[in-house]
Every structure is written in structure tokens, then in C-alpha cells.
Amino acid sequence: MASPPQSLTTLLARLAASGADFVLVGGLAAVAQGAPLTTMDVDVVHRREEGNIARLVAFLEEVDARYRGRPSGQVLRPTREALLGGGHHLLTTSLGPLDVLGAIEGGRGYEELLSDSIAVEVEGQRVRVVRLEALAELKRGATDARDRLVLAILEDTIRRRQPR
Amino acid sequence: MAKHALEDLSGAPAPPAYGTDETLLDLLAELTPEERLRWNDRMATTILELRNGFAAAELDHAARPPGRERS
Numbered sequence: 383m384a385s386p387p388q389s390l391t392t393l394l395a396r397l398a399a400s401g402a403d404f405v406l407v408g409g410l411a412a413v414a415q416g417a418p419l420t421t422m423d424v425d426v427v428h429r430r431e432e433g434n435i436a437r438l439v440a441f442l443e444e445v446d447a448r449y450r451g452r453p454s455g456q457v458l459r460p461t462r463e464a465l466l467g468g469g470h471h472l473l474t475t476s477l478g479p480l481d482v483l484g485a486i487e488g489g490r491g492y493e494e495l496l497s498d499s500i501a502v503e504v505e506g507q508r509v510r511v512v513r514l515e516a517l518a519e520l521k522r523g524a525t526d527a528r529d530r531l532v533l534a535i536l537e538d539t540i541r542r543r544q545p546r
Numbered sequence: 547m548a549k550h551a552l553e554d555l556s557g558a559p560a561p562p563a564y565g566t567d568e569t570l571l572d573l574l575a576e577l578t579p580e581e582r583l584r585w586n587d588r589m590a591t592t593i594l595e596l597r598n599g600f601a602a603a604e605l606d607h608a609a610r611p612p613g614r615e616r617s
Contacts, residue, residue: 387588389595390589391591391596410592410596413593414593414596414597414600415600422570422585423567423570450570451568451569472569478588500600500603500607501603502599503602504599505595
């Protein structure tokens, strides 16, 4: 297999070029806006509408997407039916790991997140990234210890970004 | 964000309460030290490219009148 590209922005740019609607969330969205966190994968929330799912499935086939965490030799690929639901699809692709999420905290989906996102250009493609303030808001209702820790870091990052 | 693998589809173990993505940990555990370093380099490059994109978007936003953000 060919080496993966040097940057996961290629994965984001190719996904955007496929015509699939999505927003970037999670650790990469936070780190990109200055939060001192570590992140190792790409998390996106996709629009769960038939036409968009068809574009997303075509893209995922193109990059040989398959579920992570499967027993060796057992390949399972994401389907249209699965992607129409609100579940989380933790995938590996030829361009890097990609988590395709139907909905995140509080059941928020693509439509709810879109208004709290900013368009960023990467490799000539416009990618919507959820704003830091919205990422923090998502964490405020979390009970998970790790999420509470991330919330504290996001809030500190937001405070530091404000003009003093 | 606590991510949950689709246990019925992926066969992955249920995530622990603190939300670690064990499928990603397994993926990283399979890498050699050199591959892990390359992975870190990839993440660093990714973050740098996205931050450059943000800086450009913020400049663009600042240059526009209120309510005229590009979609």
C-alpha cells in the first residue's frame, strides 16, 4: 500500500472535495484553534441526508474505509444504512484514521453545529470547523472525567484568546 | 468527546467510562517506534496547516463588514 500523505488535511480536503457536507469537531478542531491538547485522529459530524450519505459512502469506498477494532482478517465497511443513524463510526482509511459521527453531545447533529462553525481553507478546499466556544459548550454537560478535563483546557484557551 | 464504537458492528470492546477510544490505542500500539514518530509528525503538520487556515479565515473575517462572513 502507498504511504499515507504527510498531513491529515489531505483527508479533510479530499472529503470536502467529494461534495459531502460535514463539520470538523473533536480534538483536532480544538487544537487547530490553539487548545493545548493532543489528538491523533480526525472527527467529523456528517449531514444525515440521503444524497449526502451517498456522497460520503462513495468517498469512504474510495479511501478503503473500514471499522477499527475488528478482529484480524475481519473487514467491515460502513454502509449507507449505518451512516444514516446517529452512531459513531470509528474508521481507518488509506489517508488516516477518520471518525464519522452521526451526532455528538446532546444528540447534536450537523445542522445544529453548522451555525457554530467557521469555514477554513485547507489544500484549496473549504472545511467547516466548529468554533472553540461551541466545543466548550458541548463539554459543559459532560459527566465523563476526561471531558471535564478537556473543558477546563478549552475554557482557559478561550480566556487567553480574549483581548486583555 | 466520549466516542463509542458501534459494538454490534465493529466487535470492539465497550469503551470505558473515561471515554478513551481503545480502537485508536490498538491502532497506535501496532506501530513501530519510527511509525509512531511519523504519525506525530503528520499530526503536527496537520495542526500547522489548519492553524494557517484559521489565521487566514480570521483575517478575512476581520476585513469584512459585520454579517458578511463567507459561508
